[in-house]
Amino acid sequence: MAEKINIQDIARLANVSTGTVSRALNNKPDVNPETRERILRIVEEQGYVPSSTAIGLVSGRSRLISVLVPALTWPLVSELMLKVAEIVEASSYEIVLYSISSSNHLRDCGKVIDRILATRMTAGLLAIFPGQSAQHLTQLQRHSFPVVLVDDQNPPIEGIPWIGADNRGGAYEATRYLIGLGHQRIACIQGPMKYKVSNDRYQGYKDALQEAGIPLDPALVLEGDFMPVGGNKCARTLLTLPKAERPTAIFAQSDLMAYGVMSAASEFGLSIPKDISLVGFDDNPSSAHMQPALTTIQQPFGAMGQQAIELLLQLIEQPRLYYQGPYENKRQILSEHAPRIQLPTSLMIRDTCRKLPKRVSHTSYRHKQAMSG
CATH class of the missing domain: 1.10.260.40 (lambda repressor-like DNA-binding domains)
Structure with a gap:
């Protein structure tokens, strides 16, 4: 039985x-x-x-929650999903997982949204890094369906609660750290500039240079693709510059691109950090185990996952906290009060950066010679 x-x-x-x-x-x-x-x-x-x-x-109420994620092989998903699963496991809900392919993400996301609206099988949706597919989420929002977005590639969508990391602040901290080590020729390998995250990290890089009075050199700013191949290609361009014009340090806007920089440096017979310092962004699980271990900016993926799923559960269980007024006005009221949560990043100092030796000026040298004479 x-x-x-x-x-x-x-x-x-x-x-x-x-x-x-x-x-x-x-x-x-x-x-x-x-x-x-x-x-x-x-x-x-x-x-x-x-x-x-x-x-x-x-x-009369669904006990399932939809979670929309990019390809499960993406290294940034695991830590975030572990925390989401931990919170859901302690609740009375269960997860329905939807993974959208990188090649057909717009089509796949559209199908998921249509299925959710048609069946009403789930009580809410947590969308994790949906990229360009985020535009489909407005369809759910128009139907007053609870949605929380974890994203760093697009501006927040009006009326949808949003959680992300302080990308601009993290890039500023990475660049400021290199400046503090004596570096002035600091290259920046960007992600695709069609994404908000790439622009935010570039702004943080510029903020730190401007604060230190270091002129921005356009020759040291290249656009990559967030992947190792893009990092390798950009690093090759930088390392073929005349020695006097080469960067002494590189800020790569993702750890994966930093791995590409490492391979390019090795191909050029250069040592990290002896010949060039390197900082990444994300703190992928493998970054601490690279040789040398990668100095990087850690995104708070666990905290992002926890706050996102807790917020979604509140939207489902306690809608009065966010929706006030007649049912037909829910969209308007939530648009005015939809939470925007930006979590701080952390600098993880490891083994890919070194302090530059102070240069002795000719004036100081002649002064020392006179004193010794």
């Missing part, structure tokens, strides 16, 4: 309604303690595993 038992069987054995079983399993306060204990004892005796879908159908 354990394999076939359902919520109706539990209700019959406990002599209560299926709605009472649902409330007891979801730990709702409006269930008599003795009744709850009887239901839970029968559940244990029968080996019943409750289905979130079944409970949702009985209670």
